Amino acid sequence: MIRRWADGALTLNALIWGATFVLVKAALSDVSPVLFLALRFSLATAALMVVFRTGGGGPGKGRAAAAGASAGALLFLGYLLQTIGLRFTTAPKSAFLTGLTSVLVPLLAALVYKNRPQASEVVGVLVATAGLGLLTELHLGAGIIPELGTIGPGELLTLFSAVAFAAYIVTMGHFSGKMDYEILSVSQIGAAAVLALSMFWWAEKPHVEWRPAVVWAILVTGLLATALAFSVQAWAQQYTSSTRTALIYMLEPVFAWMMSYFVVGEGLSGRAAVGAALILGGVMLVEMKPLNPRPHPSE
Numbered sequence: 001m002i003r004r005w006a007d008g009a010l011t012l013n014a015l016i017w018g019a020t021f022v023l024v025k026a027a028l029s030d031v032s033p034v035l036f037l038a039l040r041f042s043l044a045t046a047a048l049m050v051v052f053r054t055g056g057g058g059p060g061k062g063r064a065a066a067a068g069a070s071a072g073a074l075l076f077l078g079y080l081l082q083t084i085g086l087r088f089t090t091a092p093k094s095a096f097l098t099g100l101t102s103v104l105v106p107l108l109a110a111l112v113y114k115n116r117p118q119a120s121e122v123v124g125v126l127v128a129t130a131g132l133g134l135l136t137e138l139h140l141g142a143g144i145i146p147e148l149g150t151i152g153p154g155e156l157l158t159l160f161s162a163v164a165f166a167a168y169i170v171t172m173g174h175f176s177g178k179m180d181y182e183i184l185s186v187s188q189i190g191a192a193a194v195l196a197l198s199m200f201w202w203a204e205k206p207h208v209e210w211r212p213a214v215v216w217a218i219l220v221t222g223l224l225a226t227a228l229a230f231s232v233q234a235w236a237q238q239y240t241s242s243t244r245t246a247l248i249y250m251l252e253p254v255f256a257w258m259m260s261y262f263v264v265g266e267g268l269s270g271r272a273a274v275g276a277a278l279i280l281g282g283v284m285l286v287e288m289k290p291l292n293p294r295p296h297p298s299e
Contacts, residue, residue, distance in 0.1 A: 002239050003239045003240055005239075006235075006236035006237075006238070006239040006240045007236075007240055007244065007248060009232045009235070009236045010232070010233065010236050010240070010244075010245055010248045010249070011248055011251060012232065013229045013232055013233060013249070014248060014249050014250075014251040014252045014255055015251075015255045016224050016225050016228070016229050017225055017229065017249075017252050017255075017256075018251070018252045018254065018255025018256035018258070018259060019255060019256070019259045020217075020220055020221055020224070020225050021256040021259065022256075022259055023213070023216060023217050023220060023221075024036075024217050024221060026213045026217070027213045027214045027216075027217030027218075030208065030209040030211050030213065030214050031207065031208040031209070031214050031217075032200070032204045032205065032206050032207050032208070033083040033084075033204065034080070034083070034196060034199055034200040034203050034204050034206070035200040035204070035206045035207070035208060036208075036217070036218070037076070037079055037080070037083070037192075037196040037200075038193065038196035038197045038199075038200045039208075039218050039222070040218055040221045040222045040225075040226055041076070041189055041190075041192045041193035041196050041222070041226060042193045042196075042197065042222075043218060043219070043222030043223065043226075043227075044189045044193070044222045044223065044226035044227035044230075045186065045189050045190045045193045045227075047222070047223055047227040048185055048186045048189060048190075048227050048231065049186060049190075051227075052182040052183075052185065052186055061180070061183055063179065064175075064179035064180050064183035064184055064187065065183055065186075065187040066187075067171075067175040067179055067184060067187075068175075068183060068184040068185070068186065068187025068188040068190075068191065068234075069187050069188065069190075069191040070171060070191075071168055071171045071172050071175070071184070071188045071191075072187065072188035072189060072190065072191030072192040072195075073191055073192070073195065074164050074165075074167050074168040074171060075164075075165075075168045075188060075192050075230075076191070076192035076195045076196060077161075077164040078161045078162075078164035078165040078168060079161075079192075080161075080199075081157045081158065081160050081161035081164060082098060082157075082158055082161035084157055085153075085154045085155070085156075085157030085158035085161060088152060088153050088154025088155075088157070089152065089154030089155050089158060097155060097158040097159050097161075097162055098158060098161060098162050098165070099129065099132040099162075099250060100129070100159070100162045101162045101165040101166045101169070101246055101249070102125050102128060102129065102243075102246040102247050102249065102250050103125055103126075103129055104162060104163060104166035105166045105169050105170060105242050105243050105245070105246035106121060106122060106125060106242075106243045106246075107166075108166050108167060108170045108242075109170050109173065109241070109242040109243055112170055112173075112174050112242075118243075120285050121241070121243045121244070121247070123282075123285055124247055124282040124284075124285035125243065125246075125247055125282065126282075127278055127281055127282035127285060128247055128250045128278060128279045128281075128282025129250075129282075130275075130278055131250075131274070131275040131277065131278025131279035131280075131281070131282060132250060132275065132279060134271050134274055134275025134278065166246070169237075169242050169245055169246050170242045172184070172188075172233060172234060172237050172242075173237045173241065173242035173245065176234055176235070176236075176237035176238045177237070177238040177239075181231070181234040181235045181238065182231075182234075184234045185227075185230060185231040185234045188230065188234070189226060189227065189230060233245070247282060250279050250282065251279060251280070254279055254280070
């Protein structure tokens with residue numbers, strides 16, 4: 001029963017991230033990307049320190065803080081590579097390549113758990129990946145593989161960001177069931193904030209115009225899409241697998257379209273609608289386990 005609550009909590013994360021896409025896109029015209037990440041993660045860290053009040057020391061807390069910091073470094077690396085990559089590639093290509101996180105997670109998780117993912121998980125990920133390609137309106141070549149054309153620096157950076165995000169999810173799945181999720185939450189976001197604060201002043205030409213869109217984007221992403229969402233993930237991954245987590249997160253572009261439709265009136269083509277249906281179908285395959293179900297070591 002608690003696993004159902006964990007899956008529902010991760011679905012809420014996907015909804016939050018999908019709903020903030022339009023807000024962040026509008027804000028980035030008035031604030032440089034790494035500075036935005038620094039402000040977002042700093043606000044989230046401050047909020048978590050107030051809520052959790054994780055004081056004191058001890059070997060257990062020290063190990064949890066170190067584990068959270070390593071996960072936070074991977075999280076920040078994923079965001080950084082994805083943001084820089086967007087400067088050199090198109091948004092649809094970036095969306096598809098980032099979505100490959102869900103394909104990479106079962107492979108990395110197999111190395112961590114030394115166990116093959118379930119058949120339902122593999123089929124569900126493949127179905128959802130096909131849906132992601134359709135949803136992002138890519139020109140398809142053979143089957144579900146997008147015709148990316150020449151692989152440039154933008155595509156490579158975005159692919160590396162997918163690897164970093166996959167490693168982050170697997171890392172959290174490895175530690176979440178063994179350590180205090182509150183310490184993990186604070187330390188991972190704090191590490192990402194420190195890295196962003198140490199980089200924004202030399203990695204880019206920082207600028208910010210304090211318009212309402214920027215202020216709201218920092219508040220919403222800092223408090224909801226970061227402090228709340230990643231704390232929820234640290235808790236939820238105690239009760240669900242890394243592969244299931246990654247697949248549920250493929251609902252994010254579906255929720256992003258829904259918010260875009262209701263806010264700015266952007267419609268969904270027939271092909272993209274089929275893609276959204278495939279993503280939902282992939283999630284259901286993993287959730288219902290129709291193909292030789294067996295317990296996952298992380299569940």
